[in-house]
Amino acid sequence: MSSLARRRRGIDFWPGFVDALSSLLMVLVFMLLIFTVGQFVLSDAISGRDKALTQLNAELAQLARTLSMEQEAKSAALTQAQELSASLAATASERDGLRLSLDQTGNALIQAQAQSQENQIRMAQLSQDIRALEELKRQLESEAATRLAELEGERDKLAVQTELSAKSAAQIELLNRQLGALRSQLEELTASLDLARAQGKAKDVRIEELGKELNLALAQRVNELQRYRSDFFGKLREVLGNRSDLQIVGDRFVVPSELLFATGTDELTPPAQRQLDSLAATLNEVASEIPSDIDWVLRIDGHTDRRPIATGRFPSNWELSSARAIAIVKYLVTRGIPARRLSANGFGEFQPLDPGESEAAYAVNRRIEIQLTNR
Numbered sequence: 001m002s003s004l005a006r007r008r009r010g011i012d013f014w015p016g017f018v019d020a021l022s023s024l025l026m027v028l029v030f031m032l033l034i035f036t037v038g039q040f041v042l043s044d045a046i047s048g049r050d051k052a053l054t055q056l057n058a059e060l061a062q063l064a065r066t067l068s069m070e071q072e073a074k075s076a077a078l079t080q081a082q083e084l085s086a087s088l089a090a091t092a093s094e095r096d097g098l099r100l101s102l103d104q105t106g107n108a109l110i111q112a113q114a115q116s117q118e119n120q121i122r123m124a125q126l127s128q129d130i131r132a133l134e135e136l137k138r139q140l141e142s143e144a145a146t147r148l149a150e151l152e153g154e155r156d157k158l159a160v161q162t163e164l165s166a167k168s169a170a171q172i173e174l175l176n177r178q179l180g181a182l183r184s185q186l187e188e189l190t191a192s193l194d195l196a197r198a199q200g201k202a203k204d205v206r207i208e209e210l211g212k213e214l215n216l217a218l219a220q221r222v223n224e225l226q227r228y229r230s231d232f233f234g235k236l237r238e239v240l241g242n243r244s245d246l247q248i249v250g251d252r253f254v255v256p257s258e259l260l261f262a263t264g265t266d267e268l269t270p271p272a273q274r275q276l277d278s279l280a281a282t283l284n285e286v287a288s289e290i291p292s293d294i295d296w297v298l299r300i301d302g303h304t305d306r307r308p309i310a311t312g313r314f315p316s317n318w319e320l321s322s323a324r325a326i327a328i329v330k331y332l333v334t335r336g337i338p339a340r341r342l343s344a345n346g347f348g349e350f351q352p353l354d355p356g357e358s359e360a361a362y363a364v365n366r367r368i369e370i371q372l373t374n375r
Helices: 002-009 014-160 166-240 270-287 317-334 359-365
Strands: 247-249 252-256 296-303 342-346 367-374
Touching: 014 166, 166 270, 166 367, 270 317, 296 317, 317 342, 317 367
Parallel strands: 296 342
Antiparallel strands: 247 252, 252 367, 296 367
């Protein structure tokens, strides 16, 4: 019993305390290590954030400069837009004035045409009257000549007679009066015929003047359509791009066939369809400005080179050029262009721009021509 108590009093707690203290020290060291690593990571993050902030400040300054430039450009654009609006208003006013003048000219033209038709009818009636008067004149001249011959014969017979009876003298007097009446009637018919001829000449002069006025009015219409054609070609060149192979030759817009079709086919390529979409949109825009009394049509002409083609679908270049023009017309109809405003024509190889036989000449002759013209 006593030995057991002594053993209990002899237990040493110091080693356990040392172990606990060592463990606590290791925990503190580990926490200091974690704190050091965190401090390093935090310092690195702060440094990166400072760099990013500096970069953002530089970008913000650049954006401020860009914004200033954009504001200046916007101000210039607004000024230009105001100028364009003023110019557009002036152009619209001028267009309205021209349209009013054109309407007045059209009304005058319609009246002139009606007057011309009426004059033509009256001229035809007058011509019939003149022919009838001439025929009557010939009949009267023939009758007068017959009567004169008869009178001459009667006079000769009466001259050889030795005695004139009262009856013969009365008959001679009657014949003389009839002859005088016939001569008076003949003179009246001659005067009427001269008057009718003078009136006919006056009508001819008036008809000629009306024809000149009609030609002048038609020329004005052609000139006005020329203005819309130039506007259409200018906008068409803008939407299709300023390409060197797109040309304006006279009153026609010339497009190489390679831009629209593959070799030997009449199927539109996807890029060609996009270009025709732009063409249709441009044509609709210009057509909305053309007066309704101008009968215009968009003419599509297909041309090929002189090298022959002989396939089941295209026995000759006639069929190929016509099929390409028809394919374009049908596509434009699907894009809202009225069919009555379109015309498709095929000329094969018979209207070349370059008569040579080189590849360059062949490329020039393979083309689609677009023309905005009167019907």
